[in-house]
Amino acid sequence: xxxxxxxxxxxxxxxxxxxxxxxxxxxxxxxxxxxxxxxxxxxxxxxxxxxxxxxxxxxxxxxxxxxxxxxxxxxxxxxxxxxxxxxxxxxxxxxxxxxxxxxxxxxxxxxxxxxxxxxxxxxxxxxxxxxxxxxxxxxxxxxxxxxxxxxxxxxxxxxxxxxxxxxxxxxxxxxxxxxxxxxxxxxxxxxxxxxxxxxxxxxxxxxxxxxxxxxxxxxxxxxxxxxxxxxxxxxxxxxxxxxxxxxxxxxxxxxxxxxxxxxxxxxxxxxx
Amino acid sequence: xxxxxxxxxxxxxxxxxxxxxxxxxxxxxxxxxxxxxxxxxxxxxxxxxxxxxxxxxxxxxxxxxxxxxxxxxxxxxxxxxxxxxxxxxxxxxxxxxxxxxxxxxxxxxxxxxxxxxxxxxxxxxxxxxxxxxxxxxxxxxxxxxxxxxxxxxxxxxxxxxxxxxxxxxxxxxxxxxxxxxxxxxxxxxxxxxxxxxxxxxxxxxxxxxxxxxxxxxxxxxxxxxxxxxxxxxxxxxxxxxxxxxxxxxxxxxxxxxxxxxxxxxxxx
Numbered sequence: 001x002x003x004x005x006x007x008x009x010x011x012x013x014x015x016x017x018x019x020x021x022x023x024x025x026x027x028x029x030x031x032x033x034x035x036x037x038x039x040x041x042x043x044x045x046x047x048x049x050x051x052x053x054x055x056x057x058x059x060x061x062x063x064x065x066x067x068x069x070x071x072x073x074x075x076x077x078x079x080x081x082x083x084x085x086x087x088x089x090x091x092x093x094x095x096x097x098x099x100x101x102x103x104x105x106x107x108x109x110x111x112x113x114x115x116x117x118x119x120x121x122x123x124x125x126x127x128x129x130x131x132x133x134x135x136x137x138x139x140x141x142x143x144x145x146x147x148x149x150x151x152x153x154x155x156x157x158x159x160x161x162x163x164x165x166x167x168x169x170x171x172x173x174x175x176x177x178x179x180x181x182x183x184x185x186x187x188x189x190x191x192x193x194x195x196x197x198x199x200x201x202x203x204x205x206x207x208x209x210x211x212x213x214x215x216x217x218x219x220x221x222x223x224x225x226x227x228x229x230x231x232x233x234x235x236x237x238x239x240x241x242x243x244x245x246x247x248x249x250x251x252x253x254x255x256x257x258x259x260x261x262x263x264x265x266x267x268x269x270x271x272x
Numbered sequence: 273x274x275x276x277x278x279x280x281x282x283x284x285x286x287x288x289x290x291x292x293x294x295x296x297x298x299x300x301x302x303x304x305x306x307x308x309x310x311x312x313x314x315x316x317x318x319x320x321x322x323x324x325x326x327x328x329x330x331x332x333x334x335x336x337x338x339x340x341x342x343x344x345x346x347x348x349x350x351x352x353x354x355x356x357x358x359x360x361x362x363x364x365x366x367x368x369x370x371x372x373x374x375x376x377x378x379x380x381x382x383x384x385x386x387x388x389x390x391x392x393x394x395x396x397x398x399x400x401x402x403x404x405x406x407x408x409x410x411x412x413x414x415x416x417x418x419x420x421x422x423x424x425x426x427x428x429x430x431x432x433x434x435x436x437x438x439x440x441x442x443x444x445x446x447x448x449x450x451x452x453x454x455x456x457x458x459x460x461x462x463x464x465x466x467x468x469x470x471x472x473x474x475x476x477x478x479x480x481x482x483x484x485x486x487x488x489x490x491x492x493x494x495x496x497x498x499x500x501x502x503x504x505x506x507x508x509x510x511x512x513x514x515x516x517x518x519x520x521x522x523x524x525x526x527x528x529x530x531x532x533x534x535x536x537x538x539x540x
């Protein structure tokens with residue numbers, strides 16, 4: 001990759017990240033929709049655990065799960081189906097005709113989504129922790145930050161892959177986004193330790209980056225209470241592998257989309 | 273409009289990046305970017321996809337905003353703009369990257385007369401200042417094609433029926449006589465026109481309970497039998513005038529039907 005190509009990639013990425021970071025925060029409704037509502041859902045689980053007299057660390061598990069829900073929803077609704085919406089709004093042809101690489105566009109969407117959602121997730125963690133008096137005892141803050149970043153990389157890599165696939169297959173991206181929303185809540189253990197699932201179900205669910213990421217972060221944040229599905233080291237290695245696989249697959253899917261567009265003069269399925 | 277100069281040769285498949293740097297596209301009736309961003313922010317974002325450095329991008333944005341009289345709307349959010357203003361911003365986006373080849377697809381679609389005129393004026397000026405550039409304009413407005421294009425290709429159902437300078441195309445009808453008629457009431461008389469010898473092409477548009485008829489005749493003298501046939505069929509002629517052939521007449525002559533009919537028949 002030449003220096004010029006790297007600069008173009010970075011400019012494309014930053015420019016596409018911009019609307020996510022700046023534009024989204026111009027709608028103050030995000031405080032209610034992206035923070036208030038998830039916090040309500042999370043609170044329900046907190047009260048259930050309290051009623052069952054579960055260990056206090058479970059409250060922390062739930063708060064963390066609630067915060068990570070924001071990332072999952074962002075990946076599902078603002079990454080996976082985004083190219084479809086861009087097509088509907090007329091932006092997609094402008095992205096494609098521009099020399100800036102589509103991977104740069106996707107990376108920008110991911111970067112912007114990560115930064116904007118980190119703000120929301122932080123508010124959820126902060127508010128939830130203050131409301132319910134959660135205490136954290138991170139054993140290795142550096143590993144925790146690394147795991148968090150790796151989780152985001154793998155998760156948004158998955159989002160980039162889904163964005164390309166949804167565009168190629170998606171007659172109605174809305175339905176495609178709706179379909180995995182709830183099952184992932186269950187399979188990733190948003191509101192309970194993943195170890196509570198049958199081991200093989202948990203192991204299969206580890207193909208979803210959130211499963212490994214949440215489990216590893218819980219182990220790092222609550223070392224006394226959390227017994228993970230796998231040791232943290234293995235989960236970190238798994239996340240790194242998933243990041244590479246998803247990013248490579250996203251790149252390939254974009255190339256496939258471009259080949260399809262050139263061959264058949266269409267960007268989506270034939271019926272569109 | 274077809275290319276007026278020979279551009280650098282690049283293979284579309286192998287050198288897509290090099291080609292993308294040289295082209296841009298504006299489709300009429302569409303806006304661009306994101307409603308929550310301001311006009312300047314949206315334009316800046318698209319400039320970055322072309323690798324423009326920040327200073328150049330911002331300079332060109334200001335220049336173009338000024339030329340379109342939009343400096344005071346630069347900090348407005350896109351969602352606060354009218355359709356016409358959004359379309360102007362879309363046009364600015366297309367010219368912002370100073371492309372070698374620009375594809376304009378119905379750039380004045382849905383715009384009011386003043387906005388359309390301003391855009392046509394800008395396009396003419398832009399081409400005049402940059403004689404090496406090419407604009408490929410797709411339009412159903414024949415007046416627009418006549419005003420802006422050096423060469424016009426008339427395409428029907430994917431086939432190029434003619435490709436030449438507008439003047440040359442119109443000269444094809446120079447030996448014909450072209451008349452416009454306004455007739456009170458619609459209808460029943462129209463089939464009678466088509467059977468009259470010397471009538472090359474007849475086309476009518478209904479408007480406000482009246483019919484506007486365009487006639488292309490082999491020679492001027494054929495208008496007599498036409499008027500007789502019309503009055504015999506109960507048509508009340510309100511106005512009749514002979515006029516110079518237009519590109520629309522060329523289109524009707526070549527395609528065999530009017531523009532509005534051709535638009536209706538076009539696949540989605």
